Amino acid sequence: MDINKKDLVETLTKGRDSAKKLQNLLSQKVDDDGLASVGDLVTKISQSFYGGLLVLNSSNSGEFSRVPVSSPCSGDQILAPAKGRRGCYKRRKTIDSRMEVSDTIEDGYAWRKYGQKEILNSNFPRCYFRCTHKQGHGCKALKQVQKLEDGSNMFHIIYFGHHTCPNPPTSSHLGGLDLDCKSHNNLPSNPSTIAKDHIDPSVKQEDLSNKVSSPQSSPALVWKEILLDEFECFKNNGSFGDISFDDIVFS
């Protein structure tokens, strides 16, 4: 649960900081460049709240707070699968996880995709990766990647376990985001890059806009709608509507 709290605090703090920057921007004279910056900040705020809500939701469902369960089929106790059946396994219930919301799924490690699932009420499939060095070094690191549905090119990434393989993250990851995903390794076919393409199917814009206005929209999308409406109001009138930023962010 502590991991969830940390993630949540970090994510919401980003949202708060972005909101403050936006507030400062709006209190100054806004030119065209400023408007572009404001738009970016609104998007960041929306994404931060979305990420925070994801953490909250996953926490409420207990996804990250369960105690690991030992499996009779785990480790050296794995029995030969019965003929015609897949290997015996337990669904993962580890607490050793962390969540990220990022505009790239690159993290400097070499991942091998082992599955993909369509998720209920989600436009984008969830992709499952394990460390490429699982066999060679027994590295048990896993990650799940799913594209956010708020119209941005952000990805919800959940990491499980830690890398035990001698394959440290590349400098490009440590130094910042790598938007074109080309510099991490020289593999001819980068699993993460392929997955990024694959989990980003062409989604009709009208579908996205419908989601924003839908009663079933996520709270984050509602927030984004509010923020964008206020932004439009500011552009048109030079002032906000009935809502203040303190009301939005700090209430």
Added chain:
DNA sequence: TAAATTTGACCTGC
């Protein structure tokens, strides 16, 4: 030819 990806089937937890 080896390694990676795709994808349908299988398995578990709720």
Added chain:
DNA sequence: GCAGGTCAAATTTA
């Protein structure tokens, strides 16, 4: 029974 997670055969790629 359903949704999500994993397996592994088939396919693709370099």
